[in-house]
Amino acid sequence: MSTTSFVTEDEVGIMLAAAGQAPSMHNTQPWRFEINGSVIDVLLDTDRALPAADLSNRFVRVGLGAAAFNLRVAAAMLGHETTLAIDPDPAVPDVVVRIFLADRRVPVAGLASLYGEVSRRFTYRGPMVDRPMSPRLMQLLIEAATSEHAELRWLDDEQRAGLGPIVRSADDRDVHEEDRLHERLRWIGGDRTAEGVPDSVLGPLPARAGAVRDLSAGVDIPHREHAAFEPTPVIAVLATADDDERAWVRAGMALQRVWLTATSYELAASFLNQALEYPALRDQVRTLIGRDAWPQLIIRLGYPTEGSGLTPRRPWNETLDAWR
Ligand SMILES: Cc1cc2nc3c(=O)[nH]c(=O)nc-3n(C[C@H](O)[C@H](O)[C@H](O)COP(=O)(O)O)c2cc1C
Numbered sequence: 001m002s003t004t005s006f007v008t009e010d011e012v013g014i015m016l017a018a019a020g021q022a023p024s025m026h027n028t029q030p031w032r033f034e035i036n037g038s039v040i041d042v043l044l045d046t047d048r049a050l051p052a053a054d055l056s057n058r059f060v061r062v063g064l065g066a067a068a069f070n071l072r073v074a075a076a077m078l079g080h081e082t083t084l085a086i087d088p089d090p091a092v093p094d095v096v097v098r099i100f101l102a103d104r105r106v107p108v109a110g111l112a113s114l115y116g117e118v119s120r121r122f123t124y125r126g127p128m129v130d131r132p133m134s135p136r137l138m139q140l141l142i143e144a145a146t147s148e149h150a151e152l153r154w155l156d157d158e159q160r161a162g163l164g165p166i167v168r169s170a171d172d173r174d175v176h177e178e179d180r181l182h183e184r185l186r187w188i189g190g191d192r193t194a195e196g197v198p199d200s201v202l203g204p205l206p207a208r209a210g211a212v213r214d215l216s217a218g219v220d221i222p223h224r225e226h227a228a229f230e231p232t233p234v235i236a237v238l239a240t241a242d243d244d245e246r247a248w249v250r251a252g253m254a255l256q257r258v259w260l261t262a263t264s265y266e267l268a269a270s271f272l273n274q275a276l277e278y279p280a281l282r283d284q285v286r287t288l289i290g291r292d293a294w295p296q297l298i299i300r301l302g303y304p305t306e307g308s309g310l311t312p313r314r315p316w317n318e319t320l321d322a323w324r
Contacts, residue, residue, distance in 0.1 A: 005037040006103050006104065007038055013316060013317075014074050015071050015074045016317075016319060017074075018070045018073060018074035019074070020319055021070060021118050021121075022066040022067035023066055023121075023123060025050060025053070025062075026053075026184070026187035027187065027196050027197050027311050028048040028050065028195065029045075029195055029313065029319070030044060030045050030048035030060045030063055031048075031063070031067045031319060032044075032320075032321050033321065034095075034322045034324075035323040037324070038102075040071065040101065041095045041098050041099075042067055044094050046094070048060075051179075051183075052177070052179035052180045053180050053277055054277070057248075058296075059248075061248035062249070062252035063252060064096045064249060065097070065253040065254075065256070066252040066253065068096075068249070068253060069252065070256060071099060072084070072099065073112070073115050073118060074115060075108075076107060076108035076112040077107055077111075078104065078107075079106055080108070081101075081108055082099050082100065083099075083102075084098060084100065085097070086249045086250070087246060113264075114260040114261065114264070116264075117263040117264050118260065121263045122268070122308055122310060122311065123269065123270055123271070124268035124269065125202060125204075125213075126212075126227065127227050127228065127230055128230045128233065128302030128304060128305065129230075129303045131303050137267075138154060140261060140265075141236070141258050144257045148250060148254035148257050149254065150238055150239065150240050150250055150251050150253075150255075150296070151238070151239045152236050152254075152258055153236060153238075153239055154235075155237065155288075163235065163275065166275045166281050169275075170274035170277065171217065174217045174274055184217070184219050185219055188215050188216055189221050192311075194314045194315075195312065195313070198309070198312070199216075199221050201308055201309045202221060202224070203227075204224065204227035205224050206226070206227065206228075207226050208228070208229065212229060212270050212300065213271055213272055213274055235272065235298060236299050237289050237296075237299075238255055238295075239295050240294050240296055243294035247296070267302065267303060268301070268303070268304040268308075269299050271297060271298060273298055275298060276296070282295060
């Protein structure tokens with residue numbers, strides 16, 4: 001524990017617990033933290049990467065960006081302004097985000113107001129109710145992405161129709177790729193207390209393919225129900241102008257600002273990212289959105305028909321490597 005910094009032990013607990021509640025692919029929670037005085041480093045935990053489904057660590061970096069955003073939200077609630085650097089030190093490539101905290105003043109408007117949503121947000125894999133989202137809310141979510149240097153593009157009917165075969169093609173491949181299946185077996189299904197995705201949150205199987213990703217593809221999950229999903233899901237693509245390692249972290253920050261904002265309006269979200277995990281299919285999605293930006297995440301949003309169990313997390317102190 002540090003004796004020189006203004007950051008207290010309680011504050012560290014609040015900030016790291018918030019960071020740990022971020023979404024991550026297969027709930028691997030691929031982050032570690034180090035604190036040096038008032039500087040918090042978010043590090044990539046290579047043991048928690050997903051080399052079969054995410055060889056380049058693109059989705060891992062999205063998760064780290066989301067964790068860093070949650071940390072900033074908690075810091076803002078505590079009154080600490082934050083600035084950050086992505087990949088701050090080429091000599092230490094595992095440090096993906098460095099967050100500088102300023103001494104405590106008053107809660108930082110904007111970011112602090114999202115703190116209450118950090119523990120309410122969850123991935124919802126069930127059907128949505130038939131209730132349209134207001135254009136104003138859709139615009140608000142666009143602005144949430146823009147303020148984190150990304151873009152949220154809502155798909156029109158034609159684009160949604162075009163996405164269907166791409167997603168189905170990814171689903172077909174998913175069940176036949178043995179290394180991905182092994183990876184899913186490590187992280188998906190069963191009872192889980194600290195990491196991975198338990199049976200209880202997988203949601204029903206869609207009566208029609210393509211509405212939602214079945215994370216358990218190829219994994220034997222007993223007693224799964226079937227449900228009819230909304231026939232015309234509301235889908236957005238989160239995209240960035242560049243497609244490098246920094247852009248992926250930015251995409252994670254944007255995802256989390258969009259998702260927390262959406263949560264404050266009682267919206268829920270799930271993903272159709274399988275279409276972005278195969279380069280040729282991702283290229284087709286890129287064509288679908290106009291080729292002037294790089295698709296990073298495909299998000300389905302709407303009002304959920306029911307609640308969902310929560311996905312577990314490790315205790316925050318297990319993610320803190322050093323505090324100097
Ligand atoms: C980069 C990224 C990719 C994800 N891809 C998928 C996906 O393809 N399918 C899915 O059902 N969930 C996906 N998720 C959601 C995670 O499974 C979820 O965040 C994790 O299990 C933790 O659960 P929670 O979001 O309810 O807290 C993804 C999350 C992230 C950050």
